[in-house]
Amino acid sequence: MYSKLLTYLILPIILGFSQLTISQELIVTANPAVKVIARSLEDRVLLRWAVDQPYAWKKANESGFLIERITIESNGLALDNGPRIVLTTQPLKPAPLEAWENLATQNQNAAILAQALYGQSFNATPPGNSTMTMVYTINEELEQRHTFALLAAEQSWDAAKLAGWAFEDTSIIKGEKYIYSVKVAPTDEEAIKIDKSAVVAGTPFYEALPKPIELSAVFGDGVANVTWDFNLLKHIYSSYNLERSVNGNPFEKVNTSPIFNAQQGADGQSAALFYQDTITNGKAYKYRVKGFTAFGEVGPYSEEVGGMPKERLAFTPRISRKKMIDPNTVELLWEFDEKGNEAIKSFYLSRSNKDNGVYTKVVENIPVNQRKITYKGLKAINYFRITAVGKNGIESESYSSMVQPIDSTPPAPPVNITAKIDTTGVVTLEWNRNTEVDLAGYRVYRNTSKTAEFSMVSPALIKDNRFTDTITIKTLNTKMYYKVTAEDQRYNTSEFSKVFALNIPDVLPPSPPVIKSFANNAEGVAITWVPSSSKDVKAHILFKKETQSKEWLQLKVLESDTTFMDENTVAGTFAYTVIAKDSTGLESTPAKPIIVKRKGQTNTEKAMNLTAVPNRELRFIAIQWRIKNEDISEYRLYKSVNSGPLRLYRTLDKESKGINDVDISVNTEYGYGIQGVTRTGVITPIKKIQVKY
Known part of the structure; x- marks a missing residue:
């Protein structure tokens, strides 16, 4: 009898969930694992968990679950070796079938969960009688049991507790934080490895449940499309109820089953939940939603949104003919079934520069019986729409119709051309965008000579006011000259812009002397x-x-x-x-x-002496020299910095024997060289020395 009761209760729900089971994608990890979440309240901690793979879920239900709590913080003070308590004296397992009867008759989710745990079959029809078919059917049925059981437990806290997948810890102390770990109880027989899981919770983490956000309703003819944000609060709410008020009467629930996110988008997320409500035109409606958590909590109501559905106009105007009066004036004729005249109060004409652009009303309050209008003030390109205005405020708009008068006036030439070139020869040109509404694009021309005929480098029209060109920079030419023209949709071409001269970077070294x-x-x-x-x-x-x-x-x-x-x-x-x-x-x-x-006689380096001694306290280098030659008329002192070449630093008279160099910097290596010049002009070799300051 009870088995029939379960089947009777679960069948409509399974049919309702059938789309979900088809679209759900199973994510399998290397090892099955227990997944646990927690909700911290002011006086207790609520735990919910599930095993993520079907076969492991079945085995875990047979073994049961153990919960351990470790205190890690008390009133802001971290504890290195906090108390460790096992909260379950016996493994938590699903309650016997008989214990589900009362709850299952009142709660459809409990009926689903009991059927998943104890039902002899679970709506899995074998496509054949072969051994492989039977194996497939068994696996498919286990997956369905696993999926529906988790969904049902998500929607019912009481059912999750009865299944042994939820726990309420009332022994907590205010101000303490805990680590809760949930694992599958060990058994004597060899079983598959199921990883345990842990979560941090405690009274310091308590937060009040938030309102659902971004509720909106778009009203049409006998329908309201209601949406609200799901993604931002998906870690809090697992399902929602939508309520509706009609003409100021009390709110009533609209949905027969909880509304939840049944499918994920291509990016793994679904930003909003959507509900389409069929309603009566001409009445004022208000909507609000409230969320339900996986712990059996009900959140506060969202803000209310409202509106009134109105009947659409039965007919739509259509611009059927356009007659040019002169280059500045057009006569527009449209069709609109006279049967619809009683439902409208007027027409209006709107215009835009683009087909999908912003349309501006140019003629309003056109009489209901009128079917043509003359418009003056045409631009180079025009898009028109005629709109019927219903007595109930609903509008019906025609498709757009383009009017383009005869045009032989070219656009203005582009101005303010600029260009830059990189070391690879890529040239980027830019110029001011033209303002003509019928502008089609631009063409770019270039030459290495300012006076010769320019060649087009953009055979296709350039839609943007920017162009990238590539030229050879390993050339003897020092400049590249550019000009730009603008072209409209009637193929009228502007005059050339002013010539822009681009300096080509010099990458060729000069020829050797x-x-x-x-x-x-x-x-x-x-x-x-x-x-x-x-x-x-x-x-x-x-x-x-x-x-x-x-x-x-x-x-x-x-x-x-x-x-x-x-x-x-x-x-x-x-x-x-x-x-x-x-x-x-x-x-x-x-x-x-x-x-x-x-040829000549002079000193050798062996007959020359040079010293350089740094004085870091007084910040100078003392340089002294001596040359064994009585005929010296002057000395030439050379200096280098780091690895640079020696350069003439000072010329000193024959009486000089040394100098203090104060033109120095810390952590720098200096080179010095001394050379003597005789009265006859003979120059000695350069005696060199290196010193680091």
């Missing part, structure tokens, strides 16, 4: 070279080094001269070269070096 000749005489070494042929050369730089040395010494930077006399020569063999440098800092390859041999 060529040393033409040199003269080696008593005055020194005179060098002559043919300058670089590149037009953007800013200077030529002359270098010198001893043939045995790897370090080139910069002699001179010359902006226009093509000859140089090196008077600072000593006996030895030297190499000279010259490079060209352009305005962007690019340097050519060095010219082929020349080798020059100088």
Whole structure:
């Protein structure tokens, strides 16, 4: 008898849930697990849990569940070894079938849950009689039992407690926080591994239930579409009731079953719940919703929304003809069944620059019997709609109709062209957007010569006031010139914009100079070279080094001269070269070096002494030198910073034997070199030293 009762109660609900079971996607983890949630109240903690996989759920129900509580905080003080209490003396299991009878006769969700636990079958029809078919049927039935059982427990706290899937802890202490862990009770027989789960709860976490939010109602002809936000409060409310008031009478529940989110969107979320209510036109309606938690709690009502459904107009106007009177005037004719005249009070004409743009009323209060209107003030492109206004305030709008007068006036040429180019040759052009309503787009032209004919680089119309071009920057051309035209929908083309000159970045180094000749005489070494042929050369730089040395010494930077006399020569063999440098800092390859041999007597480095001692307290470097040569007329002191080349720093008279260098910085390495010059012009080698300050 009781089995028949369960079948009678559950059948309508299963049929109602059939769409849900088809669309639900099962998410399977590596190990099945107990999933637990908690609700903290002011005097107790409510726990709800479920096993996430069907077969593990079945085994867990047979074993039962154990609950353990650990105190982790008391009145704001964290506890390292808080009390650990087992709250269940015996495993929690589903109550026997007989215990469900009273609740199942009053609660459909309890009937569903009892059928899922104890019913001999659960609406799973085998498609055949083979062994594989029977295995499939058993698995399918277990999945259905699992799914409907969890749904029913979600909707009924009492049924969840009777199933052994809910617990109420009334032994808590105000101000304490706890960790509750729920696990499947161990059994003697070997069973599958089911992971336990834990949740933190306690009176400090108590919060009052919030109102449902963003309730709205859109009223149509005999219908109200009611929506409210589900996603933001889905962690609190699992289902809702919708209530309705008619003409100020008391609210009554609209839905026969709880409203909940039965399907997920493609992104895994559904932002709103939706309910369509069939109602009577001409009456005032108000709606409100309240939510239900998985712990049997009922939340406060939402804010109320209201409105009145009205009957749609039976007929819709249609613009049937357009007649151009002159380039500025059009006559519009429309059709509207005269049977609908009694239901309307007027027509109005609206206009827009775009088909789907914003329409503005241009002629109002057109008589009910009128079917044409003359409009003056046409623009280059016009979209019109005629709207019938019902006596009940409902409007019926025609499709849009385009009117475009004859147009031979081109758009204005684009202005304020700007462009920038990167080091890869990508050019970005922009200009002010034209204001013509019938503008179709733009075309871009370019050339490396300002006076030659420009070539189009955008065969297709450019819809935006921005264009990206790519040019070769490894070229001898220094500029690229651009022009832009605008074009309307009648193919009228504007004049060219002003020419914009874009500077092409220089990535090609200048051509190298060529040393033409040199003269080696008593005055020194005179060098002559043919300058670089590149037009953007800013200077030529002359270098010198001893043939045995790897370090080139910069002699001179010359902006226009093509000859140089090196008077600072000593006996030895030297190499000279010259490079060209352009305005962007690019340097050519060095010219082929020349080798020059100088004769004469001079000191060797062994006869020279140089010291550099840093004084960090007084912040200077003491430099001292000595050269064994009585014929010295002056000294030349060179200096370098870090890995830079030596450069002439000071020229001192023959009496000088040292200097304190105060032009220094902390954590910097300095190089110094001393060189002597005799009265006859003979130059000693440079004695070098490195010091770190």
